[in-house]
Amino acid sequence: MSKYAKDQPTGFENAIERVAIVGAGGTIGSNIVTSLLQTGKHTITALTRKDSTNTLPAGVLVAPVDYADEATLIAALKDQQFLIITMAPTAPRDTHSKLVQAAAKAGVPYVMPNGYGGDIDNVRLENETMLGPIGKGQRAEIESLGMKWITVCCGFWYDYSLAGGEARFGFDFDKRALTIYDDGNAKISTSTLAQVGRAVASVLSLKELPDDENDKSLTLSAFLNKGVYVKSFVVSQNDMFESVKRVTGTTDADWTVTHEASKKRYEDGLALVRTGNMAGFGKMLYARMFYPGDSGEFSTKVQNGLLGLPEETLDEGTKAGVDLVEVLLSRVERMAS
Numbered sequence: 001m002s003k004y005a006k007d008q009p010t011g012f013e014n015a016i017e018r019v020a021i022v023g024a025g026g027t028i029g030s031n032i033v034t035s036l037l038q039t040g041k042h043t044i045t046a047l048t049r050k051d052s053t054n055t056l057p058a059g060v061l062v063a064p065v066d067y068a069d070e071a072t073l074i075a076a077l078k079d080q081q082f083l084i085i086t087m088a089p090t091a092p093r094d095t096h097s098k099l100v101q102a103a104a105k106a107g108v109p110y111v112m113p114n115g116y117g118g119d120i121d122n123v124r125l126e127n128e129t130m131l132g133p134i135g136k137g138q139r140a141e142i143e144s145l146g147m148k149w150i151t152v153c154c155g156f157w158y159d160y161s162l163a164g165g166e167a168r169f170g171f172d173f174d175k176r177a178l179t180i181y182d183d184g185n186a187k188i189s190t191s192t193l194a195q196v197g198r199a200v201a202s203v204l205s206l207k208e209l210p211d212d213e214n215d216k217s218l219t220l221s222a223f224l225n226k227g228v229y230v231k232s233f234v235v236s237q238n239d240m241f242e243s244v245k246r247v248t249g250t251t252d253a254d255w256t257v258t259h260e261a262s263k264k265r266y267e268d269g270l271a272l273v274r275t276g277n278m279a280g281f282g283k284m285l286y287a288r289m290f291y292p293g294d295s296g297e298f299s300t301k302v303q304n305g306l307l308g309l310p311e312e313t314l315d316e317g318t319k320a321g322v323d324l325v326e327v328l329l330s331r332v333e334r335m336a337s
């Protein structure tokens with residue numbers, strides 16, 4: 001495709017109007033759909049398994065699919081301009097590939113692959129958390145099929161990770177217990193679910209291409225085959241704890257705090273994963289991101305300003321996390337993996 005809208009065939013709209021999404025009723029997918037709907041600029045089609053028990057947001061078109069029947073995927077993806085994949089990490093590994101292959105056959109030009117994690121260009125950190133090779137393979141497959149990708153680098157989801165149990169940001173709200181890695185001062189980049197939703201909607205609401213060589217405005221094409229970097233907060237566990245105490249009206253006396261070396265936690269988690277026990281995965285992943293001096297912090301790369309994303313206060317994010325605790329506790333199977 002030429003780089004400019006002026007060179008496109010008659011009828012070219014220069015906007016992403018038809019968006020397909022997998023996981024519209026899921027954790028991040030539902031937040032993305034909320035923000036996309038708010039723009040009023042997109043027709044959203046949710047690809048969902050025929051036997052799915054998920055509730056889909058109102059306002060989306062529903063395309064029931066069967067991952068064992070490629071024709072259902074191709075039919076659902078026909079005429080779509082952008083496919084967003086937000087699939088449960090517990091889904092069989094080849095499901096992502098099935099979607100991407102169907103998207104290529106249906107003629108979808110752009111795919112946002114699963115991911116929604118750290119800085120994809122921090123190869124060492126990505127590899128040490130075992131996520132790097134998976135994401136790299138998914139992006140390579142998209143390119144090999146003649147499509148282009150945009151992946152979201154948002155760090156851990158702040159509210160989700162705060163609420164999601166001791167293995168994540170160290171907080172156990174039921175027991176009012178907190179495990180702090182090392183001295184608790186390592187800062188990481190992290191985004192609320194809502195901020196990730198807004199970021200995706202913002203990118204998909206840009207013009208697809210510059211009008212002509214004089215058009216210097218930001219376009220979706222500027223993000224192709226790259227990460228889009230966003231954040232809500234750059235915070236340490238100590239910062240989080242201060243915010244949790246403010247939001248919950250508790251004091252140090254209400255909490256049992258223990259300290260553990262991040263490196264030991266990483267190695268313990270990794271050892272469990274190597275024996276096939278995926279309960280170690282979260283422990284390994286989160287501990288690694290908090291290594292002092294070598295953490296998952298990428299604030300110099302964030303593009304919040306470009307995308308017009310709002311500033312959020314840490315206590316708002318913490319409140320959203322506290323509100324999520326009960327919701328996540330009901331997802332026992334997922335939280336154990």
Ligand SMILES: NC(=O)c1ccc[n+]([C@@H]2O[C@H](COP(=O)([O-])OP(=O)(O)OC[C@H]3O[C@@H](n4cnc5c(N)ncnc54)[C@H](OP(=O)(O)O)[C@@H]3O)[C@@H](O)[C@H]2O)c1
Pocket residue numbers: 022023024025026027028029047048049052053054067086087088089090091092095114115116117154155156157158160161334
């Ligand atoms: N940065 C972070 O802190 C963070 C945290 C968690 C996850 N993530 C990443 O975000 C992405 C999405 O995670 P999520 O938590 O939003 O997902 P999720 O809510 O657990 O699931 C999303 C959707 O996946 C579909 N699905 C579930 N099981 C499936 C199966 N066996 N086969 C096919 N489809 C299945 C379901 O859609 P239907 O029922 O409609 O078919 C579900 O709504 C993943 O890449 C994950 O690694 C990032």
